[in-house]
Amino acid sequence: MHFQEKHLLLQLIVLHSAWLMGSGQLHYSVPEESQHGTFVGRIAQDLGLEVDELMPRMFRMESEDHGDSFEVNVQNGILFVNSRIDREELCAKSPLCAVHLEVIVDKPLRVFHVEVEIKDINDNSPVFLESKQSLSVAELMLPGTRFPLKAASDADVGVNAQLKYKLNSTEYFVVEEKINDQQSVSLALVLNKPLDREKIPVHRLVLTATDGGQPELTGTVHLEITVMDANDNAPVFNQSVYKVKLLENVADGTLVIHLNATDLDEGTNKEITYSFSNNVPSNIFSIQSDTGEIRVKGKVDFEEINMYNVEIEAKDRGSPPLSGHCTILIEILDVNDNAPEMSLKSMLVPLPEDSSPGSVVALISISDRDSGSNGQVSCSLWPTGLPFKLVPTFKNYYSLVLAELVDREQVAEYGLVVVAQDQGVPSLSASSSLVVPISDVNDNAPAFAQPFYTVFVKENNPPGAHIFTMSASDPDVAENALVSYWLDEKLWSLSSYISVHSESGKIYALQSLDYEEMKLLEFQVRAKDAGLPSLCSNVTVQVFVLVVPVMAGHLVSKIHALDADSGYNAWLRYELHELTSGPWQVGLYSGEISTRRALNEAEGSSSHSLLVLVKDHGKPPRSVTTTLSVSLVANTQMFHDDVHLPRMGGGSGPLVDNVNIYLIIAICSVSSLFLLAVILYVAQRFQRQAEETMVYGPGTATLVCASEVGSWSYSNRHSHILAGVSGEAGAKSDLMVFSPNIPVFAENGDVGIMTEVVPNSSGQVSLYYSFQFISHLGPGIPAQNTT
Template sequence: MADPWRGDSSMGRRQLLQLILLHTAWEMGSGQLHYSVPEESQHGTFVGRIAQDLGLEVEELMPRLFRMESQGDGDYFKVNEQNGILFVNSRVDREELCGKSPICTIHLEVIVDKPLRVFHVEVEIKDINDNAPLFSTSKHSLSVAESTVPGARFPLKAASDADIGSNAQLKYKLNSTEYFVAEEKTNDLHSTSLVLLLNKPLDREKISVHHLLLTATDGGQPELTGTVLLEITVMDANDNAPVFNQSVYRVKLLENVADGTLVIQPSAVDLDEGVNKEISYSFSNSIPSNIFSIHSATAEIRVKGKIDFEDINLYNIEIEAKDKGSPPLSGHCNIFIEILDVNDNAPEMSLKSMLIPVPEDSLPGVVVALVSISDRDSGANGEVSCSLWPTVLPFKLMSTFKNYYSLVLAEPVDREQVAEYGLVVVAQDEGVPSLSASSSLVVPISDVNDNAPAFAQPSYTIFVKENNPPGAHIFTMSASDPDLAENSLISYWLDEKLWPLSSYISVNSESGRVYALQPFDYEELKLLEFQVSAKDAGLPSLCSNVTVQVFVVDENDNAPALFGPEESPILLVVPVMAGHMVGKIRALDADSGYNAWLRYELHEGSRGPWRVGLYSGEISTTRALDEAEGSSTQNLLVLVKDHGKPPRSATTTLSVSLVVNTQVVHADAHLPRMGGSPGPLVDNVNVYLIIAICSVSSLFLLAVILYVAQRCQNQAKERMMYGPGTATLVCASEVGSWSYSNRHSHILAGVSGEAGAKSDLMVFSPNIPVFAENGEVGNMKELIPDSSMQVSL
């Protein structure tokens, strides 16, 4: 058995070399493949293995969204997206698609994602011999004078074949005759013309009319033929045919010239005389009658229709000059009209979106759209450049292949700054004047969750009156998120670490409304400080925190508490000078600020020679008392009020007994001594004064000790629910603002000592916004009746 490689080793080497060159071209051409398929192939005809030739694995075709896009309107080919095999989808007629063009290709684009790559595929449509030669008419009449000498040539209209290459190479043959021979003549421009050659002198008396069958055979496999019947009439006498001054004329003509433009005027001469010298001109080949016209008498050839370089760029016209002899004789010439291109076709653009909308987190280099450009003109008129407008954009055009561009992302984009971009792709040729085409593209930017919710303030301060109803709405907080859809859907929640606050405060997750779950008591709780988080619904979700401070505002809900007088009445020895202090009223109020600022008054029926300090509670005489007023007892009714609205009050009664000096001495004389026996009277009143001073000093020391103990106890009670340290609430004066202070006011004690102390100093500002019980903004002046400083005692 013969080795097939050895029998055709040169062919094997050529095929191997072609594969190597094809692979090298593919590497250099950014993934271009070239296939060929015969025209008229049936649906399903195999074309090529695209995936294999591109080095793609079959298993990754579907995950990477392997697909194919075709340029133009036809859908002649399809690719199997599972195995990457390219096959014929519909019938392709090469002659209909490309006409007489020597190369007929269809451009395809193969696209894969993750990462995105674009490959260019060219499928060449090979010609098959599917068109038979065709003559313009089925019968052609010709008159030949019998005096014509052998060797005379008579032009014939050649057959045309829509195929190309060898399938369009025609051979002509006449049926058996000894007088004529069909001959093909090729000129210096490689144009072939058909002539009928007289091989033997004619004898009209023998044969007056010759009926010949001319057969045209193409070079395809199998061969196809076309025929025309030649009717040759042998005429007598006229032995000089018209002769042109040159056999070939060459003319250059711009396309799109106006109708009636003179192209050329050839001239022929006939040496005969009379009627045999009169010449008429006509076209002798199949020239479209709607393109050119010829004047039969002057031979002027003019433009009659539209000349388009893109349709035909060269015309070969055969002119026949025929005399009016009998029989008429004719002469022939060829006119080659070369059509020159002008820039009359604007570029054509095709724009296909690949990644629209563009996610705002896309990396630079991602392909947004594909742009392909074509121009029917030639030379510089068909050279096209592509640009992007406006130039200051996060996009750019990259050339991937001749007249193919990719619109790619050049810089990161942010939807919150620019939601969409309007682009104009401009294609401009290099003709004079230049023509251009443009295509608009709107590139929207899709949202990703790249913005956390943002509160309007870094922290919130809320003022709530104490004794609020349970479940009262005290405030509404709001956060904003510039993202879209679920990325901007915000929910609110308390920090899980703050679970002890769950009995005091709750936050609605959807509306951000803050509710007080139970009544607040200023005397127990002055400040709640916590964090609220706002979280969006994006994936992954983003969140932010804000600090909220809830200040409890005091109300006058506690009446003054009095430390009652001694059980025994106060003894006052007369005479007494005016302004002498008898004693002091001690009272406390559990409220703060104005609500705890106390004032002391005597009842109208208890005035007499007495007065009480408005804020000190000290009871003193208003005038001097003498011995005449001795041996009497007076009851003083003292009223204690706070400055709250409405004010609260308490009353106490003091009993003052007036005695003269002799009564005091007499009473002392009868006091029992130690051991039960009565002692002598004391004469010196100074002894009693010393005893009184020592008693007052002891009581003062006791008051100081009680004050210190009360202060420590209040500090332990007033610790905040959240956050380190101890805080008491201070509201600044009319020109100030809310703040904390650890300073405590001191309570002045009476002569009998101090039972308790207030631990806060409050100065109120009427211009501070306050949130009332219903969550609306109020004014501190509505909560505090007076803006002057008050000290609780």
């Protein structure tokens, strides 16, 4: 019979579970004390999952407090009891006892809620607080007088805790049970027949309590009733049941109720003392024995006990003493003294930046021990505006899901605070922080800083020379941002001319470039990251080959010295010191410095210091020296498909017209300055006739005029006096013209390059500007020469 009942119970459980599938929750039940392996339900089948997909989808079950009570066989999808469950230990006297489980599967991620109800079995016998109870009863008591007894308790619930009481055979007493409106049982011994102390002074009875379980369990207590003589009036309360409401957490000493019982006797038989007659916690309440005041003694906590049933005994001082009894029902009112409790479990951290909206990031469960509105909890996210939202799943369970797309390159990490707040007054809250880092996905291609690059390279470069460095940036991280470079050779092969280092992006010229053979190299460089799949971008690079021809007889500069003497003593000649001649020569009387022969590559890329000696023809001859620094660099000529430059000295065009205009301006300026210099010279001669001697010394170039057109200064570094010189020396202007906005420096402050006006073979005049710019970048770095 027991096997059939168990089989029927399991069938009812399965049917009830199938009925609950529509609500998103499975409900099973199992008796307490079930052995290990007891069948609970076919959870995989009830959830709509195939048994063979449990392991691939990482089927797992979690419980916040009772994770080892149940287990699932992933081979057949059956939920079974894993360890012994004691319902009384788990849920005490709660009528409904259930264990909440979370079932989680991946691919896709889903969460199911399962509730397993623990059914009570009759495994606890009724128990009396004491094995023996003693009563004193006056012989003058009338039939129907009630004497409260301490009832038995049963740890079970429901039918298994419904107790029936029975006395052994006696004609003087019967047992009476009363259930009040609070479903509390009051047990009393009722006098059924007047007592005669002289006939039976002591009544010894056995009270048996029987529960309603199957099989029935019993408990007994021995009653010893002593019949007392004389005092025949017991104290009486004005009502048998008092109801009191008390807020939890009230201060110690708070008055609960003031009792008042009356006794019709006189003298000591009328004096009453009050006491607790049942097992009231002595650390919660206290009673003043002479006044009947009941006060709070300890902590009153609604979450522990929300109702107290207190039995009060009022006993007089007669001999024998008589007593009256009443019941106090103390209802504890809830106060919002418990903040919500939160459990947060991360599921998808870090979050890939390509995750789709709706992806579950974390699971959140919330509980509050308070009741009513004090226990109603709402959940929210802070700060607002983040790409996440909370989705309620079941009761106080939430899922933190992705609400919109995220981009790691814009925000690499999100800091969230989940706030749970109850509805009490004042409201209490709890919060939990969660950091959601965003993992990188290769969604950005490398990017160059410019749409194209232009590189200038001197011809006859050494093979393998580094000519440029490419650089592309990628906002991704790790291997997704690791950039490599290579040449795009789809149009034509460049492997014999150019190579690109795959890691550094450095571009090398594999062979010596010749301007006459190739003026322009145009190619594309690609940058590719190391992500999967990889992304790439390209950029166009234009390499222009530059040439600087240096021919024999090329006029470089002019040295002009002045002598204050006259006649033969002022006739000057110029010579180069023999140690500094090399490929250079100087006009004997003109002071013009020019190239003796064509410069080779080594000479053309270096700096030269020339020591010029100037002598007069006096006797004895006097001389002076000056140092001229010359740096030769390549003349940059840029060639483009849409730009054509005319050749100097032949044909006509806009450039030649502009040069002629500049030449006319320069000649007019020189003539004006020369006239001004003559006037100044005449004035100074008249001013210094009285001076016996003249002192000449070295000096720096004096600035005559500076404007947006250019700057003019005297080229003689050794005289402060301007004078007209006849002959060949006077035919040349000593004025030097420098280009606007281009600083002109030389080592140790010398000016080494000046403007030349040279007639060509056709009789036309060409104006050449040669400039030397020596920039010292720092120790160990060669100076940059710009012409």
